[in-house]
Amino acid sequence: MLDQPEITLDMRASARSNPNSWLYVIDPEFGPHDEVPPWGFVGAYPVDASGEIVNRFRPNRDYRPSPTALRMPVAANRVEKLLQLIITRYRAQSDLLPELRAATLLIFASSSADESLTAFPNRDGTVMVPVCTSPAHVPASWPGWREIRGVDVAARLHGHPLVVNPAGPITAVVPAAHLASRR
Numbered sequence: 001m002l003d004q005p006e007i008t009l010d011m012r013a014s015a016r017s018n019p020n021s022w023l024y025v026i027d028p029e030f031g032p033h034d035e036v037p038p039w040g041f042v043g044a045y046p047v048d049a050s051g052e053i054v055n056r057f058r059p060n061r062d063y064r065p066s067p068t069a070l071r072m073p074v075a076a077n078r079v080e081k082l083l084q085l086i087i088t089r090y091r092a093q094s095d096l097l098p099e100l101r102a103a104t105l106l107i108f109a110s111s112s113a114d115e116s117l118t119a120f121p122n123r124d125g126t127v128m129v130p131v132c133t134s135p136a137h138v139p140a141s142w143p144g145w146r147e148i149r150g151v152d153v154a155a156r157l158h159g160h161p162l163v164v165n166p167a168g169p170i171t172a173v174v175p176a177a178h179l180a181s182r183r
Contacts, residue, residue, distance in 0.1 A: 029066030
């Protein structure tokens, strides 16, 4: 759970303009003109009759901290941002599939001439095809990597699941059938 939000000068000014009310704290993912869903509110402070904030913060039990609030690393591209939003439940998992198909991904390459699609067994023996969303996520143990379009990876999986950013910190496993599907 996040700590009680700091009361800023802007919050105090807003409270003075709205006595006998509540001062709602909004997740930093939302801009001043965005429509904020119920889960985008961190919580609220009561404001007394003189427009002063009462230091009795009421957290929103339905609050979902965003990637910004959780101080996740800056996303290098649309796929990484979407993965963060899916992990924080701001977007649906199904939104990842078309984005992966359209993306340029990085795959394992044993040499500069390697055109194969390499798969590796995970801890339970399931053979998976690893891909990365940017050079920062390429495992240090890989001798090299090359770019490939997501749609081309999907066509070559032969039933093996795809593991996105296998070294973390934000990863996803996508069944081959889901990636090949045009739903």
